[in-house]
Amino acid sequence: EPEVTQTPSHQVTQMGQEVILRCVPISNHLYFYWYRQILGQKVEFLVSFYNNEISEKSEIFDDQFSVERPDGSNFTLKIRSTKLEDSAMYFCATTGTGVYNEQFFGPGTRLTVL
Amino acid sequence: GEDVEQSLFLSVREGDSSVINCTYTDSSSTYLYWYKQEPGAGLQLLTYIFSNMDMKQDQRLTVLLNKKDKHLSLRIADTQTGDSAIYFCAESRTSGTYKYIFGTGTRLKVLA
Numbered sequence: 085e086p087e088v089t090q091t092p093s094h095q096v097t098q099m100g101q102e103v104i105l106r107c108v109p110i111s112n113h114l115y116f117y118w119y120r121q122i123l124g125q126k127v128e129f130l131v132s133f134y135n136n137e138i139s140e141k142s143e144i145f146d147d148q149f150s151v152e153r154p155d156g157s158n159f160t161l162k163i164r165s166t167k168l169e170d171s172a173m174y175f176c177a178t179t180g181t182g183v184y185n186e187q188f189f190g191p192g193t194r195l196t197v198l
Numbered sequence: 199g200e201d202v203e204q205s206l207f208l209s210v211r212e213g214d215s216s217v218i219n220c221t222y223t224d225s226s227s228t229y230l231y232w233y234k235q236e237p238g239a240g241l242q243l244l245t246y247i248f249s250n251m252d253m254k255q256d257q258r259l260t261v262l263l264n265k266k267d268k269h270l271s272l273r274i275a276d277t278q279t280g281d282s283a284i285y286f287c288a289e290s291r292t293s294g295t296y297k298y299i300f301g302t303g304t305r306l307k308v309l310a
Contacts, residue, residue: 085297091298092266112225115295115296117246117297117298118302119298123287126286126289126300126301126302126303127241127286127298127300129298129299129300130299132295132296132297139294140295140297142296168264175240175291177298179296185229185290185296186231186243186246187290187296189241189243190240191239191240
C-alpha cells in the first residue's frame with residue numbers, strides 16, 4: 085500500500101539554526117500539507133500546497149517557515165531560524181482527489197530545539 | 199470559528215463500550231474523521247463520515263453524527279487494551295484547501 089514517508093524521524097538542532105524537514109508524498113497525490121503537534125497538544129494545521137504554490141497558511145506559518153517541492157517528488161518544510169517553541173512533531177499529509185478527501189499522514193518528524 | 203472540542207480523558211474497563219464525543223462549530227464541514235494516535239506514533243485513520251449521513255458502522259466502530267447540534271461521537275464496542283490511545287476527531291470541507299481542523303484529542307485508557 086502506498087504511504088507517505090518523512091525524514092528524518094528525529095532532528096535535534098540548536099536555537100537559531102535552519103532545519104529542513106522532508107516528505108515524500110504518495111505519487112499521484114496533488115495536495116500537500118504540513119501539520120505540527122506540540123507535545124501533549126492537538127494537531128495544528130500549518131500550510132497547504134497545491135499546484136506548486138501555497139494555497140492556505142495558518143497564523144503559525146510566519147516568515148520563518150517556507151515550503152517547496154523542489155524536484156517534483158520531495159515536499160519540504162524549512163524553518164529558517166528555529167526557536168525553542170518550534171519543538172514539536174511535524175506531520176506531512178497528502179491527498180489526491182478522493183471522494184472523501186482522506187489525507188494520508190506520514191509518521192512524523194520530531195524536532196527538538198535546544 | 200474553527201474550534202473542535204473533545205473531552206480530555208476517558209477510562210473504561212476491558213470489554214465495555216467506549217464513547218468518545220466531539221463538537222465542532224463550522225456548519226460547512228462536510229467530512230468528519232476519527233484518527234487514533236498511539237504513544238510516539240503517527241495518525242491512523244479509523245473511520246470517517248460524510249455530513250449527509252447520520253450513522254456509520256465499521257466492525258467495532260460506530261460513528262454517530264448530529265448535524266443540528268454539531269456533535270460527533272465514536273463508539274468502540276468491546277473495548278480492548280490495545281485500544282488505549284489518543285483519539286482525535288477532525289473536520290474538513292469539500293472546497294478550498296481541504297485542510298483538517300483537529301479536535302483537542304481524547305485519551306482513552308482501557309483497564310484490564
